Amino acid sequence: MSDIVLELKHVTRIFGSGDTEVRALDDVSFTINRGEFVLIVGSSGSGKSTLLNMIGLLDKPTSGTVILDGQETAKLNDGKVSTFRNKKLGFVFQFANLLPDLTVLENVMLPQQIQGGKNIRKKASDLLIKVGLEDQIKKRSNKISGGQAQRAAIARGLVNSPTIVLADEPTGNLDSVTAQKVVKLAKTMARELNQTFIIVTHDRDQFPDVDRVITIKDGHAFEGEETTMEITA
């Protein structure tokens, strides 16, 4: 089995046309290997969320190819894309985005229920225990704190044992102490489960210890961090 779980080839995404054309991503290419903890950084409006939508199959590139776990995703129809997202990807959003009508446990069970898996309750409960929410299982998801919701969202992202967990500004809505706990939890889970994590953030400092950093600037991606030179007179 190849170690490459994600490959982007010359991915371009253009919004609008003519005078209003915006090139959000411009000829982006890179690969990500299994088990890597990757940070995608960039300032606001740099194109990092667009990139995450491409990787997460939530949007389609104007040109170029996204290959996820060996499958060229452009050829998949809407139903297969949904199934693919369900099986291969786990999502952690900035605002957790748990469904407020369901309990914490039901939220974590949801991806498995969509898939039609077995031992759903046990798997979801085990993950909630791992993320330290065993006493919040039966609570409605809108009755828990932001940090707890984000931990539940990580559990939901992991429950289907996806190829990649995509996290979009997972600490963006948390105070610094809670954010640190969430970062630590994500790293622990990645290590324990040999889980590939791709985290999009504008706050590089929240994630000091990562395997790789990809920087997005003006729609272009490059390996490593952008260096700034301070000139002092």
Place this chain on the structure above:
Amino acid sequence: MHYMDYRLNLATRMLVNKRGSLIGAILAVSIGILVIHVNFVIFQGIYDAIIRDMSDYRFGDVFITHEEEGTIERSDSVYRAWLERFPAVKAATPRLGGTADMEFLSMGKINEQYDIAVLGVEPVSDIQASKIHETIGDGQYVYARNSIVVGETVARDLGGCFVGVKSALRGGGSDPTVTGDQIDNDCTVRVGDSVKLIMENRLGEEVSKRFVVSGISETAGGQGFDSSVIVHIDTLRSMLERPDESNSILVRMNDRNTFVVNDLISQFSAAYKNDDLLVENIEQSAESTLKGFRSGIAMINLIGYFGMMSSAFAIVTIQMMLVNSKTREIGVMRAIGARRRDILLVFILQGMIIGAIGAGVGTGMGLAYTTYAKETNMQFQGSLALEVNYNWKKIGETALLAFGLAMLASIYPSYRATKLQPVEAMRNV
């Protein structure tokens, strides 16, 4: 351990957590059903009451007349003997009709003279075959050859207390009811009073006979013989020189099952196929009266169903609001792998839940109203009491229709929900 399908769970929770929308949608469905139930109780109740009274007083369950002539010349006893051998027949009775001038004598002088319809009955069999005797509020039924039952309207009109209408009554062609004169209740014909019938027999000769009023007949809604008088059939035959003749034979069944009634009709028709008889069940014999009424009921039902359609539009609106308030959740579900059909199912299930609860509540309210109408013998302003029946087929159909409409109404909002792109939906955070 088995869990509720997540789509059903989500549909239920979303609705429960939006109680206002849920209650609004349920009310829309249930009120639509209630309107149909109320319409049915009132208008079908009146229709059935008319059939009931027509059957009880005028036509029985089977009504036999001559196809072409006004009278049946063969003796009714021949037909009655055949009919009463049929196990499902309770009784058969002949009737003969005619018209007369009637004089009411009061204090030795003619108080009033009146054109009147006369019904001749054979009292012994008529009591078994019809319920007209039950309409005698004062006195008793035709018990002797010279006794007469006077309809309540006739009794009142003959009392002579109308001012300035005597000539109109005698001359014919004017309607006494349009004079607007007041009625004095002390001036009605009473039991024991003497009246005289003046008729023209089959030979064109004027014949008259004096009768003693034995009873006053009154029916709710005037469905009986309130505007006629009833005498013994033999007396009428004798006056008209029509021995053994009758206009009709009214048959009362022990078993009113349509199949049994139609079986009797076909057997009787076959037995007397050369007699040119017209043998009809109650729906056929009352057809001319009921035809217009049926169109009215159909129109009222149509209005009820339009009401239900507007309930469906209310559901569309409420569900569109639900979908709009749940765009983020739809986006999240799509992101974590829910297919379009899963989203479609969540919102269609909501329509089904609304439809099921609304149908249940509406049917419950409708049944409560029906029971109330039945137990209280509901009637309107002294008119005939409604014949209220639990028409389970109709009740079931209405509930199913409401459920189906609620489900159909949810299709468009559900379809709109599936059209939300995950990225677009999540942008609405």
